[in-house]
Amino acid sequence: MTLTISVPATSANLGPGFDSVGLAVSRFLKIEVLNPLEKWVIHHDLGSDVPSDENNLLIQTALQVEPNLTPHEIKMTSDIPLARGLGSSSSVIVAGIELANQLAHLALSDAEKLAIASEVEGHPDNVAPAILGGLVIAHSAAGETHYVAAKMPETGLLAFIPDYELKTSDSRNALPDSFDYKASVAASSVANVAIAALLTGDMTLAGQLMSQDKFHEPYRRHLVPEFDRIRTIASDKGAYVTYLSGAGPTVMVLATPDKIKLIKAALETEKLPGQLVELSVDTLGVKVEN
Ligand SMILES: Nc1ncnc2c1ncn2[C@@H]1O[C@H](COP(=O)(O)OP(=O)(O)OP(=O)(O)O)[C@@H](O)[C@H]1O
Ligand SMILES: N[C@@H](CCO)C(=O)O
Numbered sequence: 001m002t003l004t005i006s007v008p009a010t011s012a013n014l015g016p017g018f019d020s021v022g023l024a025v026s027r028f029l030k031i032e033v034l035n036p037l038e039k040w041v042i043h044h045d046l047g048s049d050v051p052s053d054e055n056n057l058l059i060q061t062a063l064q065v066e067p068n069l070t071p072h073e074i075k076m077t078s079d080i081p082l083a084r085g086l087g088s089s090s091s092v093i094v095a096g097i098e099l100a101n102q103l104a105h106l107a108l109s110d111a112e113k114l115a116i117a118s119e120v121e122g123h124p125d126n127v128a129p130a131i132l133g134g135l136v137i138a139h140s141a142a143g144e145t146h147y148v149a150a151k152m153p154e155t156g157l158l159a160f161i162p163d164y165e166l167k168t169s170d171s172r173n174a175l176p177d178s179f180d181y182k183a184s185v186a187a188s189s190v191a192n193v194a195i196a197a198l199l200t201g202d203m204t205l206a207g208q209l210m211s212q213d214k215f216h217e218p219y220r221r222h223l224v225p226e227f228d229r230i231r232t233i234a235s236d237k238g239a240y241v242t243y244l245s246g247a248g249p250t251v252m253v254l255a256t257p258d259k260i261k262l263i264k265a266a267l268e269t270e271k272l273p274g275q276l277v278e279l280s281v282d283t284l285g286v287k288v289e290n
Helices: 057-065 088-103 110-121 127-132 168-172 181-199 203-210 217-223 227-236 257-268
Strands: 003-012 021-036 041-043 072-078 135-141 144-150 156-162 241-244 251-255 274-279 287-289
Touching: 003 088, 003 127, 021 088, 021 127, 021 274, 057 088, 057 110, 072 088, 088 110, 088 127, 110 127, 110 135, 110 144, 127 135, 127 144, 144 181, 156 257, 168 217, 181 203, 203 241, 217 241, 227 241, 227 251, 227 257, 251 257, 257 274
Parallel strands: 041 072
Antiparallel strands: 003 021, 003 287, 021 072, 021 135, 135 144, 156 251, 156 274, 241 251
């Protein structure tokens, strides 16, 4: 049987959990490892900007883990849109680590995969749920990584995925270089209660605090002109929260499944430039079939 690796999309930050909190969701990158070849060849339909040889981030990452891998022909498919705030780069980084793990029989633990992935991506919030599934709170600094993998409380998810891209690097350029001491204490107290509420299953309280992010949304919302309108409509219909997914531009709404239907119907009448997609939580993370 063909070696197949699948990795979920991820929605990072969840409001104030900037760079440390993420949720795995139901879109997937899949790679099928075909024949050994002289050189790496990646067959994909993700556009001419995505390399089809060893320069692809998949192979770059795999070779960083194990430089002596035998090149293969690989088929890559993905319904995770690129540069939209749904963890496309993390999905391919996690797939690359798993590719090296499988081809070189490294038997990496989840913690080892997370340490490598955080190093490559620069922060653990997308790569952690991509590896582990579900909701993950993670910290990574100076080569040390700590995480808590948790069950996301019951909620429906509605993503507005704009037609336009927003590269993480550009969205990070909108953030301030420094943050006042008192402001950081206030911002982290919001984050602390939001995470505690998520971990105790209180979506109503979690939503209230997730809506009060002070770390990134105030600096980025102007990059996503649809954000305020979506938040107003979703809030009027009783959503728990509307937040900027990862670095944006995807806007995520969390609400009970019946309210998600109402919110989706209301947003459809707005004719916003993008897709409205109902998602669910992925609880498995990276999967390997052999
Ligand atoms: N399947 C893939 N193969 C190779 N490179 C990819 C693939 N998917 C994404 N990338 C690379 O990652 C870039 C997008 O990464 P970026 O961090 O800007 O956005 P994102 O990961 O989709 O969003 P976010 O990090 O906010 O959730 C693409 O422009 C491309 O260079
Ligand atoms: N935490 C990251 C996620 C995107 O990589 C950010 O918001 O920039």
